[in-house]
Ligand code: HEM
């Protein structure tokens with residue numbers, strides 16, 4: 001039976017295009033700060049120094065590229081899984097405008113040096129209020145559409161979407177409670193070690209509920225859709241979901257190992273951190289077994305490669321992450337470049353690969369056409385893969401080297417290496433990281449070209465999707 005309504009594809013498209021735009025801004029700034037690390041003259045005072053640009057990079061990519069793609073793709077998925085249009089299509093359009101305004105203002109305020117000094121929560125309080133309004137608009141539409149759904153069954157992606165909407169709201173509000181002093185300055189409501197504890201409860205879960213649950217929602221929806229193979233086990237997906245959301249919220253203090261935070265809180269976080277391997281790998285195994293029904297898809301279907309490599313990096317990262325939480329490992333790698341190595345395996349590997357593959361699936365559907373070039377998509381895949389591997393591997397090596405040099409002592413207890421001696425040894429690795437970043441960026445340019453050409457030859461008005 002044909003459907004008697006039209007999906008709101010324009011808003012989906014608007015978010016995807018915006019996400020790509022902010023992605024370009026964030027990635028260019030990523031390259032810039034990676035150069036600043038070995039060529040300090042690239043710090044152009046005061047607006048474009050590392051301290052300011054770094055926050056524009058992280059916010060631009062986590063919230064501009066990441067959330068932009070998440071909003072658009074969530075609207076796409078929710079409409080299909082509930083078999084109805086959005087409950088408030090106009091509100092979704094306002095959401096799109098507000099989102100772009102918020103990211104633009106966020107970038108400007110960070111360039112100007114306005115910063116709460118809380119990582120991933122840098123924005124000052126007036127912008128926080130804007131973000132809360134934006135999120136409420138989003139939540140009303142998502143929940144309203146799900147409640148009024150025409151399909152009784154709730155597929156696993158909807159559960160991951162609900163978790164994202166609820167968790168980000170709670171985390172963002174609690175960690176941004178602050179006392180405003182002026183329009184552009186405020187102080188965290190919590191002080192000292194409590195402030196650090198709340199911040200990292202938020203910080204780790206921002207990663208969990210922006211870079212994990214929404215990306216899993218995409219993975220579970222688009223892997224079966226693009227391969228035509230049903231997900232291997234619905235039961236496993238549900239068990240993994242509930243255990244993941246339960247465990248995630250207790251792990252933030254693994255960022256504060258060996259700090260004045262009470263020991264028992266650190267240990268509790270480490271225990272939950274170890275446990276997280278299980279639900280994470282529940283999804284990894286589910287993905288492998290799904291494609292296991294026909295591995296030839298890795299050759300014949302260009303999207304399968306993105307999804308399977310993406311989930312592989314997620315799998316590697318969710319072994320590396322819990323290992324990093326252990327005291328014995330943390331004392332070597334904490335504060336070193338190992339951590340950006342960990343981060344970019346996930347962001348450049350898992351997040352951008354899965355989001356890009358989802359966009360490759362959506363754009364031809366809503367423009368009623370085929371992808372412009374599978375060959376270019378394959379080139380995109382290899383560039384992103386190679387660039388990401390160079391980035392992560394060089395950072396792991398330099399991270400271990402830094403940790404070892406900082407800890408080395410002479411027989412009399414003095415430090416064996418001065419700060420400058422240690423710093424100079426990082427340069428070749430930092431230069432290689434820039435090379436990895438350039439290769440990754442070229443890959444993303446192929447992606448953008450492919451999407452642009454697909455949009456150009458398609459026609460949204462004729463879409464039945
Ligand atoms: C061309 C690609 C990229 C380059 C060259 C790049 C470069 C960098 C650099 C130099 C840092 C600072 C590391 C430090 O403080 O020592 C950084 C941090 C960060 N980047 Fe990227 N990045 C890229 C892509 C991405 C992407 C695609 C994302 C997210 C989707 C991302 C998210 C982050 C995050 C979350 C951090 C903070 C890491 C931490 O605090 O440990 N980056 N990046």
Ligand code: HEM
Nearest residue numbers: 207211254273276317318321322324325334339343346347
């Ligand atoms: C089981 C899952 C994971 C666990 C247990 C875990 C654990 C950790 C730990 C312990 C750290 C702190 C390292 C340190 O500073 O000493 C860390 C940092 C980080 N992880 Fe993970 N990780 C996991 C998965 C992921 C995933 C999937 C992503 C997505 C990209 C991610 C992104 C990050 C980011 C952005 C940071 C840097 C935070 C900062 O200091 O700014 N992690 N992770």
